[in-house]
Amino acid sequence: MSDTANAPLIEVRDLGVRLNTSRGPAQAVRGVSFSLRRGETLGLVGESGCGKSVTALALMGLLPESAVVSGSIRLDGHELVGLSDANYCKLRGNRISMIFQEPMTALNPMHTIGRQVAEPLRRHTNCSAADARREAIALLDRVGLPDAAKRVDAYPHQFSGGQRQRITIAMALACQPDVLIADEPTTALDVTIQGQILDLIADLVAERGMSMILISHDLGVIAENVQRMMVMYGGIVVESGATNTVFTRMGHPYTQGLFRARPRLGARKGTRLQTIAGTVPELADLPSGCTFADRCGIVEDRCRVALPAVVDVGARHGVRCIRTDVSMAETVGAVEHDHA
């Protein structure tokens, strides 16, 4: 499609989102920049309220009307910020698709699953109802729904959570999108199903050469499913880089905190799970300097003065911290301690 295979498919520059909350305007996302080439996978990780879902909805153009979006989002070079809803509708479900967290409520209870899977095809292609139905059966079959041909006229309540998530995946893939955004696709599912769904998504992404943005609060999910990752906190990206680089050389105290807070098998009995002290700041009144300052173990006065710039600590590995000299020295210590 594009003559320059290396040109980014999605390029986000300095994305900002201001939401109107009940507590006043809140800068939910600040200065988020990244680019994604065709076939690349990117993970967004962070606690609830860190801005990862808002970033995804901004890409989809599905933020509430009162939200103010700044910066730039380009898809194949075309600017999406400020695009009219009518034009955005031509992209959604067609070139950019999204899978949501709650399969139990993401489907319309009044419509058959066949109709819902066929809907994007009917909307974006001029295929006939019969063709759309045939394609819907094929898609449902591909995502591993048993007896797809027989169950295409069943309603969502007749399926389990895992099956419903397969149905929403079929729906998102109907028009062969270039970009798939998966927002916590397995969080609401049983642990036994989570792996299956993630494998299915990974297979489909590889099979169709899609780019994927995977949002999760689960470091394990991120580690196994994406090539690059961004850690978000308080609406900003605090660390970004190749997944294995970030996991081996994490530079931001917050990333380190997230990592320590993971429960692990084989930990000594009676070992208490580490937590990050304090709570996520309210987006309506973020601190003026580093958003993590109030919870950081190595905070200094100068951290509170201004938002730290991104420091390159390796190849395409950026950390938004002015104390990487200390934090990255400590990481090594933490890992060694782990092995002891």
Added chain:
Amino acid sequence: MSVFILRRFLTLIATLFGASLIIFLVLDALPGNAAQMLMGADASPDAVRAMTIKLGLDQPLYYRYVHWITGILTGDLGNSYAYGTPVAGLIAERLTLTIPLAIMSMSMTVVLALAAGIYTAANHNKIGDVGVMSLTQFGIALPNFWFAILLILLFAVKLQWLSAGGFAGWEESILAGIKSLLLPAISLSVVQAAILARVTRSAVLEVLREDFVRTARAKGLSKRDVLWRHVLRNAMIPVMTIMGLQFANLLAGTIVIENVFYLPGLGRLIFQSIANRDLIVVRNCVMLLAAIVVIVNFVVDVLYAFIDPRIKVHNL
């Protein structure tokens, strides 16, 4: 689904039976004697007793109840004390007015309410929403008989477009009949429409917050398509429930409105029969109204099953 309908049907029969018992017992327990009323205050006790026997009022309670119910089932409702003619004929004649009136005002209610409800929900918190919702607030507070009088003053007295009361009948022309029911239908529907519009608005707003609405938007559907294809059907369940209940209010409203407009309908028949202590007419009219309300709500229940696929399965 047929199991669901059968179960609701049995409930309907049981409700009607209960209603008939209550109506019968309450009217029987009322002080006063129909025979005395008919013969006048000066009648001799012998004459009153003879009339009591003639009316069958000397029979035991259960006998009279069974007699009434078998009468309903065979279409023989007895004769009116006041008019001396069969009650069934009396009611049937009045229904040719009240049923079209009820249908007209219910249709107006539904059309007005859905239009206003959907419009305000789609324009949530915008000027149109606030404006229409203030109007409905006003509509709810409006007593319908007072509003009816205002309508008469404007359309009948001042503009002289429509008559102030009376019924032209269907014989001359259907249009004339509809014209004479127009103002009564409007006055009956305004309050109901205001209530139903608010219900519709909140039902639509609630569904608009559902996750599947966002899913539909993520597929590339416009807001308008999402509203019509995904939201409305989901919002119809609470709206239909209220519609069913409103039908009862509407029928009760005809008693007042038919009096305001001098319409010879069922409501006016009830009113006059109560005044005349024509209890046999009152009893049958009230039973009929109860039956209509119960049946309408049965139909609403059956419609749920057609609208919402989940109901069929849960009840099988």
